[in-house]
Amino acid sequence: KQEVTQIPAALSVPEGENLVLNCSFTDSAIYNLQWFRQDPGKGLTSLLLIQSSQREQTSGRLNASLDKSSGRSTLYIAASQPGDSATYLCAVMAGTALIFGKGTTLSVSS
Amino acid sequence: DGGITQSPKYLFRKEGQNVTLSCEQNLNHDAMYWYRQDPGQGLRLIYYSQIVNDFQKGDIAEGYSVSREKKESFPLTVTSAQKNPTAFYLCASSIGGLDTEAFFGQGTRLTVV
Numbered sequence: 001k002q003e004v005t006q007i008p009a010a011l012s013v014p015e016g017e018n019l020v021l022n023c024s025f026t027d028s029a030i031y032n033l034q035w036f037r038q039d040p041g042k043g044l045t046s047l048l049l050i051q052s053s054q055r056e057q058t059s060g061r062l063n064a065s066l067d068k069s070s071g072r073s074t075l076y077i078a079a080s081q082p083g084d085s086a087t088y089l090c091a092v093m094a095g096t097a098l099i100f101g102k103g104t105t106l107s108v109s110s
Numbered sequence: 111d112g113g114i115t116q117s118p119k120y121l122f123r124k125e126g127q128n129v130t131l132s133c134e135q136n137l138n139h140d141a142m143y144w145y146r147q148d149p150g151q152g153l154r155l156i157y158y159s160q161i162v163n164d165f166q167k168g169d170i171a172e173g174y175s176v177s178r179e180k181k182e183s184f185p186l187t188v189t190s191a192q193k194n195p196t197a198f199y200l201c202a203s204s205i206g207g208l209d210t211e212a213f214f215g216q217g218t219r220l221t222v223v
Contacts, residue, residue: 043214046211089152097143097168098143102152
């Protein structure tokens with residue numbers, strides 16, 4: 001059964017730091033991997049989608065990589081800002097629906 | 111604006127009552143999903159539908175029911191058989207197929223009183 005793990009569970013950094021969030025999955029047979037952002041009490045906002053044939057995707061200060069063979073993905077956030085504070089969720093499409101990790105809660109202090 | 115609308119935002123249910131959560135999308139997506147989110151547990155799949163008039167159970171379907179009579183709508187009923195219904199419920203949709211991007215609504219917080 002596919003399992004998704006995100007490390008660390010929580011992360012606090014000062015403004016301006018570059019940071020990396022990690023996501024690992026147990027079965028490499030995935031169709032795609034998606035990174036989401038969730039603010040407290042809100043729904044999920046899609047940040048980046050990486051197809052299984054791709055190695056990385058970039059959007060502004062965000063860069064996500066995918067290594068299917070090792071079952072890993074990273075989300076790189078450059079020059080972090082207080083507005084980046086949120087929970088970041090990783091999910092893989094394996095089968096017919098997304099399977100989620102428990103998320104990394106990021107706090108960026110000014 | 112295209113998107114996914116969940117209503118209500120907050121819902122209170124008495125013990126023994128059934129309640130229905132609404133999910134509507136105007137993205138012309140074929141696939142729709144219901145997830146439950148509990149603190150510290152991540153999102154868990156309740157039901158999904160790949161096409162109108164068809165739906166499948168997810169990992170935690172017991173105590174829930176759905177219908178998919180229209181492409182735009184995928185309502186979730188939380189029945190009295192659901193032992194611990196207090197949670198945050200999220201609806202999502204995607205174009206369909208296995209490699210498409212999923213989009214989420216803003217969620218409904220259900221509380222049993």
